[in-house]
Amino acid sequence: MDSKNYACVLLSGQPQFLNQLSLQIHIPLRQRIAIHYGFKGLSKEEVNLYLLALLKAAGVSExxxxxxxxxxxxxxxGGLPRKVNNLAEKALLVGFQKQVRAIDAEIIQLVQEDSDFTV
Incomplete structure (x- = not known):
């Protein structure tokens, strides 16, 4: 019965999920995991490409x-897409309020430090 895969299940979670899988009770499940991947975060270049892709999808060409x-x-x-999204979105709002053409590090710093903009 175990020789055929009748279903494929994708497990996803925070790093703590791996700790749970390491428990003795989960050995049978762990033995059936064919592929394991740990996401380490986006590099600076990947963050740039990610933001460019999001802006392009929104119709922004520059x-x-x-x-x-x-x-x-x-x-x-820290390379986490959710935090990249939050910072970028809030920075765009501040940039709009300040009527700037481009978001610079000063605006990112402001957004990061502002207690109303917890990321």
Missing amino acids: PLFTPDAIEAIAGFA
Whole structure:
């Protein structure tokens, strides 16, 4: 019965999920996991490409984030896409309020430090 795969299940979770799988009770499940991948976060270049792709999907053709802003986002977000999204979205709102054409590291710093903009 175990020789055929009748279903494929994708398990996803926080790093703590791996701790749970390491428990003795989960050995049978762990033995059936064919592929294991741990996401380490996006690099600075990947953050840049990610933001460009999001902006392109939104119909924006020119880069709205300066290189130093990308570096700041990557640093503050630790490469986590959810945090990249939050920082970028809030920075765009601040940039709109300030009527700037591009988001720079100063705006990213402001967004990161502002207690109303918890990321």
